[in-house]
Amino acid sequence: MAATRPNRFPGFDAASQWRHWDAATAGAVMKRLGPPPPFRYFTPDEQSTAVALCDRLLDLEPDCPVNVVAMIDSRLAEAETDGWRYEDMPEDGRAWSVSLAGLKSDAVDRFQIPFAELDPPSQNSIIGAVRKLGSEAWHGLPPDHVWSLWTRYACTAFYGHPFGWNEIGFPGPAYPSGYKNLGLDAREPREKADEGGA
Amino acid sequence: MSGVRDRNASAWLLPNDGTRTNHRLRRDMRRFEDSDEVDAVVVGCGAGGSVMLQRLARRGWHVVGFDAGPFWDPDTDWVSDEAGSHHLYWTEPRVISGSDPVPMGSNNSGRGVGGSMVHFAGYAPRFHPSDFRTLSQDGVGADWPIRYEALRPYYTEIEQELPVAGDFWPWGDPHPYPHRPHRVSGNGEVFLRGAEKMGITAKVGPVAIPNGRFGNRPHCIYRGFCLQGCKVNAKASPLITHVPDALAHGAEIRADCMVTRVEVDEHTGLATGVHYIKDGRRRFQRARIVIVAGYSIETPRLLLNSASKRFPEGLCNDFDQVGRYLMVQGAPQTAGRFDEEVRMYKAPPPEVMSEDFYETDPGKPYRRGFAIQTVSPLPITWAEHVAAQGHWGADLRERMSDYVHWACLGALCEFLPSAENRVTLSRETDRNGLPVADFSYSQTDNDKMLMKAARGVMEEILHAAGAADVITIGRYAHLVGGARMAADERHGVVDSDCRTFAVRNLYIADGSVLPTQGSANPALTIMAVAARAADRLTG
Numbered sequence: 001m002a003a004t005r006p007n008r009f010p011g012f013d014a015a016s017q018w019r020h021w022d023a024a025t026a027g028a029v030m031k032r033l034g035p036p037p038p039f040r041y042f043t044p045d046e047q048s049t050a051v052a053l054c055d056r057l058l059d060l061e062p063d064c065p066v067n068v069v070a071m072i073d074s075r076l077a078e079a080e081t082d083g084w085r086y087e088d089m090p091e092d093g094r095a096w097s098v099s100l101a102g103l104k105s106d107a108v109d110r111f112q113i114p115f116a117e118l119d120p121p122s123q124n125s126i127i128g129a130v131r132k133l134g135s136e137a138w139h140g141l142p143p144d145h146v147w148s149l150w151t152r153y154a155c156t157a158f159y160g161h162p163f164g165w166n167e168i169g170f171p172g173p174a175y176p177s178g179y180k181n182l183g184l185d186a187r188e189p190r191e192k193a194d195e196g197g198a
Numbered sequence: 199m200s201g202v203r204d205r206n207a208s209a210w211l212l213p214n215d216g217t218r219t220n221h222r223l224r225r226d227m228r229r230f231e232d233s234d235e236v237d238a239v240v241v242g243c244g245a246g247g248s249v250m251l252q253r254l255a256r257r258g259w260h261v262v263g264f265d266a267g268p269f270w271d272p273d274t275d276w277v278s279d280e281a282g283s284h285h286l287y288w289t290e291p292r293v294i295s296g297s298d299p300v301p302m303g304s305n306n307s308g309r310g311v312g313g314s315m316v317h318f319a320g321y322a323p324r325f326h327p328s329d330f331r332t333l334s335q336d337g338v339g340a341d342w343p344i345r346y347e348a349l350r351p352y353y354t355e356i357e358q359e360l361p362v363a364g365d366f367w368p369w370g371d372p373h374p375y376p377h378r379p380h381r382v383s384g385n386g387e388v389f390l391r392g393a394e395k396m397g398i399t400a401k402v403g404p405v406a407i408p409n410g411r412f413g414n415r416p417h418c419i420y421r422g423f424c425l426q427g428c429k430v431n432a433k434a435s436p437l438i439t440h441v442p443d444a445l446a447h448g449a450e451i452r453a454d455c456m457v458t459r460v461e462v463d464e465h466t467g468l469a470t471g472v473h474y475i476k477d478g479r480r481r482f483q484r485a486r487i488v489i490v491a492g493y494s495i496e497t498p499r500l501l502l503n504s505a506s507k508r509f510p511e512g513l514c515n516d517f518d519q520v521g522r523y524l525m526v527q528g529a530p531q532t533a534g535r536f537d538e539e540v541r542m543y544k545a546p547p548p549e550v551m552s553e554d555f556y557e558t559d560p561g562k563p564y565r566r567g568f569a570i571q572t573v574s575p576l577p578i579t580w581a582e583h584v585a586a587q588g589h590w591g592a593d594l595r596e597r598m599s600d601y602v603h604w605a606c607l608g609a610l611c612e613f614l615p616s617a618e619n620r621v622t623l624s625r626e627t628d629r630n631g632l633p634v635a636d637f638s639y640s641q642t643d644n645d646k647m648l649m650k651a652a653r654g655v656m657e658e659i660l661h662a663a664g665a666a667d668v669i670t671i672g673r674y675a676h677l678v679g680g681a682r683m684a685a686d687e688r689h690g691v692v693d694s695d696c697r698t699f700a701v702r703n704l705y706i707a708d709g710s711v712l713p714t715q716g717s718a719n720p721a722l723t724i725m726a727v728a729a730r731a732a733d734r735l736t737g
Binding site: 005008021022024025028029056057058059080081082083084085086087091124127131151152155156157158159160164165167168169170172173174175176177178179180182183184185186187191193194196 | 273276280287292293382383384387419423429539544545576580585594599600602
């Protein structure tokens, strides 16, 4: 289960500033607050495994407004890659499909239940095992490159969303306003002090 | 600074009404026919290609620049947002291999008019005189067929045209900058504080962002999204520093056109033009001279894809030099945690730099050195730092929530050129059916020692500044080499004037011609090399 996290920036809401952003930026960011596009890449089965995987990778709350897996599905459907792939990995979409099938099969082997149906601690133990494999191949893939693929896509989705910005105190877009108060412990009126740090 | 406007009026050709693009200049742009034999075509409109276009157009040449990506309008095409900036990078498929594969995309590869300078941080240091003769001086790397002095006047010119702001520069060939240094944010303060405590010299700059208005370019607003394309028109990129003047002098830029092959006449041995794809149609532009400026991956790929009966192993590849000696810099980043709020996302990431460790130190087991600079990862990139420490799940979220307390430094380590670090053609093809590039990279022992030493210095600086915890990730930055400049055809692809040894009307004017890379960000040097090549070409 997702832990209850202290709110270090209570009341801070990056997206509340959207009227101060330029139209192109506001359009790109506010779209993420609306409904995601329909799933086009993942099969329903892959989707269920991916949801469970990302819930664990990012410890997502059940009511988290960031639809991480829908954002990943969009990127894969549109082939919006990072512009490279490792020689020992297939292209990103295929790598996601193969690695999700790997999780599912690990779960059936160890617990006789599909990955998505497992309780979170068991899911964590399967994911954690992949991370610790080192150079040993995992379902024909190098585990470190699989880990890199999962975390890159998952973190890009979560920390590209205003919900992710709010809990780290990041105000998001800054055009055309820019910043006037630079320096250590200097804040703009729209920034909030960290109440849970140090 | 009136001299700049007389020779490059780009900044004055931009609008001053709060919009960022001179649409009339683009609409009224001169347009050539495919059947016109233009004086020159330039393949790629980045740092090297745009300078070439502007210089040649100024001298009255009929020139056409091709770019595989769009002709950007910062107002509509770019956003002040990390995840929404994917389209700025070259994200066509590429394969990376070797014992230390180098990620591409946002890290080092541009797309569209302006090239990767659209999303470069903005650091614009010169190379040191020693970079031009590392082999004779330090027994490693390669000697250039030209010395630093040959580039010096071009460095000065380009520094005025971008223009560059910074403190008087005490390293390499000491020199001033045309603009005063910028104010610094929390991240820069931390670096200056730590360096002072350790007796390390650190200076503000040099960044290609004018301090104040420049022509119709407004003052920087310290927004911090330099790596996502400058919507302000404050940070330099060729899109605003050289392209407007090129258009005003009759150059044509053909965006969204992928050049697939350079044609060479079997009988004369001369290049006759370029094949390209526009809107899915295959076309051919005739030209008297062909200048390739696609950068270190796409330039070798284009030459290799231009194989013919005369050049069965790829154009200009008689001596197996094309694609080789490709370099990246080792660019570890070390972050430190401070009780104060640093908020490193504010202000341009390029703020403060030290070149104290740039030159070979005879007391060390390694040759050559590294530079240290402020870098300021935004949240998605910062998550990579945190995830790289092995954190995930609740642990990752908790550590991420500490973002405002972290400062970050980055090193540029001079990795040495090696013949085995190279571009070859993959079996995989792109949507046009062209083989994609496979970039293989492996580090040498010297490279590894430099990475470790740089990390140690960055950790010391951050601790001296008051950081309790520090974390480091290994990464790479920049690209140069792949079609290097050399004294003869057995050691490189082009001569000191950027003319290919094999085809006398074929030139390469981009970062791929650099034989060494120093510990400097390469943009300024790429532009200076192109400006010099243009002078040599036009006499």
